[in-house]
Amino acid sequence: MRIGLFVTCLTDTLFPGTGQAVVAVLERLGHQVDFPAAQACCGQMHFNTGYRREAVPMARGFTAAFAGYEAVVTPSASCASMVREYFPALAAQARDPRLARAVAEVAPRTYELSVFLTGVLGVTDVGAYFPHRVTYHPSCHSLRMLQVGDAPLRLLRAVRGLDLADLPDAEECCGFGGTFAVKNPDVSAAICADKVAAVRQTGAEVLCAADNSCLMHIGGALDRQRSGVAVMHLAEILARTEDAR
Amino acid sequence: MTAPGAGGPPPGAPPASAPHPGMPTYLGMPPFPVAARAAVADSQLRANLTHATHTIRAKRAGAVAELADWEQLRQAAKAIKDHTLAHLDTYLLRLEANVTRAGGHVHWAADADEANAIVAGLVRSAGADGVVKVKSMATQETGLNEALAADGIGALETDLAELIVQLGHDRPSHILVPAIHRNRAEIREIFRTQMPGAPAGLTDDPPALAAAARAHLRQAFLSASVGVSGANFAIAETGSMVVVESEGNGRMCLTLPRTLISVVGIEKILPSWRDLEVFLALLPRSSTAERMNPYTSTWTGITPGDGPQDFHLVLLDNGRTSALADQTGRQAPTTAPSSSGSPSPASRRPSPGSWPTAPPPRPVPSSCRTGYRPDGWPRCPRPSRWPGTPRRSRRPNSTGWPGS
Numbered sequence: 001m002r003i004g005l006f007v008t009c010l011t012d013t014l015f016p017g018t019g020q021a022v023v024a025v026l027e028r029l030g031h032q033v034d035f036p037a038a039q040a041c042c043g044q045m046h047f048n049t050g051y052r053r054e055a056v057p058m059a060r061g062f063t064a065a066f067a068g069y070e071a072v073v074t075p076s077a078s079c080a081s082m083v084r085e086y087f088p089a090l091a092a093q094a095r096d097p098r099l100a101r102a103v104a105e106v107a108p109r110t111y112e113l114s115v116f117l118t119g120v121l122g123v124t125d126v127g128a129y130f131p132h133r134v135t136y137h138p139s140c141h142s143l144r145m146l147q148v149g150d151a152p153l154r155l156l157r158a159v160r161g162l163d164l165a166d167l168p169d170a171e172e173c174c175g176f177g178g179t180f181a182v183k184n185p186d187v188s189a190a191i192c193a194d195k196v197a198a199v200r201q202t203g204a205e206v207l208c209a210a211d212n213s214c215l216m217h218i219g220g221a222l223d224r225q226r227s228g229v230a231v232m233h234l235a236e237i238l239a240r241t242e243d244a245r
Numbered sequence: 246m247t248a249p250g251a252g253g254p255p256p257g258a259p260p261a262s263a264p265h266p267g268m269p270t271y272l273g274m275p276p277f278p279v280a281a282r283a284a285v286a287d288s289q290l291r292a293n294l295t296h297a298t299h300t301i302r303a304k305r306a307g308a309v310a311e312l313a314d315w316e317q318l319r320q321a322a323k324a325i326k327d328h329t330l331a332h333l334d335t336y337l338l339r340l341e342a343n344v345t346r347a348g349g350h351v352h353w354a355a356d357a358d359e360a361n362a363i364v365a366g367l368v369r370s371a372g373a374d375g376v377v378k379v380k381s382m383a384t385q386e387t388g389l390n391e392a393l394a395a396d397g398i399g400a401l402e403t404d405l406a407e408l409i410v411q412l413g414h415d416r417p418s419h420i421l422v423p424a425i426h427r428n429r430a431e432i433r434e435i436f437r438t439q440m441p442g443a444p445a446g447l448t449d450d451p452p453a454l455a456a457a458a459r460a461h462l463r464q465a466f467l468s469a470s471v472g473v474s475g476a477n478f479a480i481a482e483t484g485s486m487v488v489v490e491s492e493g494n495g496r497m498c499l500t501l502p503r504t505l506i507s508v509v510g511i512e513k514i515l516p517s518w519r520d521l522e523v524f525l526a527l528l529p530r531s532s533t534a535e536r537m538n539p540y541t542s543t544w545t546g547i548t549p550g551d552g553p554q555d556f557h558l559v560l561l562d563n564g565r566t567s568a569l570a571d572q573t574g575r576q577a578p579t580t581a582p583s584s585s586g587s588p589s590p591a592s593r594r595p596s597p598g599s600w601p602t603a604p605p606p607r608p609v610p611s612s613c614r615t616g617y618r619p620d621g622w623p624r625c626p627r628p629s630r631w632p633g634t635p636r637r638s639r640r641p642n643s644t645g646w647p648g649s
Contacts, residue, residue, distance in 0.1 A: 186278065
């Protein structure tokens with residue numbers, strides 16, 4: 001299958017290793033992965049902040065960059081839900097039938113990684129090996145918007161050597177919320193403090209999620225507390241094998 | 246700035262987000278991020294809220310899961326609300342006619358000041374200098390207690406949580422659970438220091454706290470000549486009010502005083518009792534995780550010789566018609582009335598031409614594919630009476646309730 005990697009701005013600029021890990025996992029499963037260089041931001045931040053008009057060209061750019069791929073895969077539930085859930089509304093609001101057609105073409109084929117692996121490819125065991133105690137934070141967009149269900153957990157359970165710990169109050173937000181963390185830093189940090197306390201209760205060595213945005217936020221707090229808990233994107237755990245590292 | 250969890254006030258102290266006395270609503274308080282900075286540093290407040298919200302959410306999830314067609318019920322309720330809002334003027338006039346026919350008086354208040362002035366005038370003409378109150382968000386919105394106080398009229402909150410808030414010179418922190426930010430140790434402290442005649446040696450045992458509040462309120466119930474309430478629903482077809490509550494204190498206020506004044510937002514209207522059934526199935530489960538709330542009080546005007554003999558309904562607009570006409574700002578733009586000029590902000594009594602009355606596009610919820618019947622009613626599949634649960638389990642059998 002010819003797959004386009006939608007890497008997302010946050011992963012591209014701050015966590016490029018996650019993008020490489022997605023490619024490693026998909027290639028290991030026998031697929032060809034392209035990185036269309038024309039891709040840019042999906043416009044979620046603009047859209048959520050009320051700059052809907054400014055988000056329209058970004059939706060156009062996305063549909064142009066990813067036209068023609070059998071599937072578009074992204075390591076972010078947040079950005080995937082922007083494309084799948086909000087691009088159609090954006091196109092309708094812009095009264096742009098051409099964009100609407102392009103969105104109808106590409107949005108249903110845009111998948112968050114765990115949904116693509118389990119739902120489209122029908123794979124839960126991707127041949128990964130990760131002998132560590134891991135707990136999983138279901139990010140709000142994966143849980144409430146994209147409704148990925150237990151797809152990430154099924155993938156993690158199939159990883160050899162991995163000891164999966166239940167995260168107390170897992171469904172609670174981590175407090176990041178994009179620009180919310182900037183506009184309401186105190187509340188954001190307080191929500192994060194509860195999340196970090198829950199993570200530390202598990203005794204996990206690694207906190208895993210399907211969104212680097214949440215991991216950046218929670219990871220910052222874990223790091224400042226010298227907790228010794230690392231954060232890793234789901235893709236990076238799935239990319240680990242007995243041979244590699 | 247204090248790090249979260251450190252340096253907060255000691256347990257039992259008022260929250261750092263101290264109330265602003267005399268300020269009737271949340272408008273005008275410090276901006277949220279500023280107020281939040283102080284509140285998140287209050288570790289007691291955070292512990293209280295964490296405990297209470299987790300308990301409440303888990304209970305609600307359980308209560309909701311008992312109904313197989315919960316989403317259908319919600320869709321049915323939405324269709325009823327959409328329909329009612331699209332014909333609000335018709336139903337309001339019908340309500341007014343039926344309240345009046347049943348011996349009540351209807352007042353139209355365009356804004357908070359007008360509503361407060363109407364209530365104050367009615368209390369004065371009843372010759373009273375104090376009122377007992379049922380928990381009411383509408384009067385919270387209008388700042389009625391502060392307005393009455395300025396007129397020399399005392400207002401006693403009788404809902405237990407509202408009483409805790411009032412005695413603590415505090416503000417309600419939650420629409421359903423006004424004292425959710427307080428734990429029982431704090432409540433004991435508030436009662437001990439602020440409640441006249443609080444029993445000596447009061448503990449923080451919940452039954453002891455409830456008994457102290459009961460003794461405190463009972464005398465007020467028996468002596469008050471005016472009660473003030475809101476309403477959860479107002480039923481147009483009969484002019485009836487509905488108040489849903491848990492404690493029975495509301496019913497005391499609704500039945501004991503000679504004069505009853507209900508301040509009700511115009512969006513609380515339902516066309517018929519049939520519609521109420523849907524909402525009574527939803528509201529208790531969703532709000533307090535109860536299959537049915539302990540007290541549902543309904544009344545229609547006055548009943549000679551029984552209960553209040555003077556009933557006044559104050560219908561409150563206070564921006565609601567503006568919200569109704571605001572196609573962009575409303576959550577469901579397709580249900581807003583189509584443009585027929587902006588409504589008169591002073592929507593006292595709707596009159597032809599002064600109200601957003603142009604027939605709006607009929608809202609069709611996605612679950613109601615067949616649209617609307619000729620008489621204007623949504624053709625939703627009506628939820629069965631007790632969906633998802635064997636009917637038998639809800640009926641007392643010959644060996645008694647709940648049956649074995």
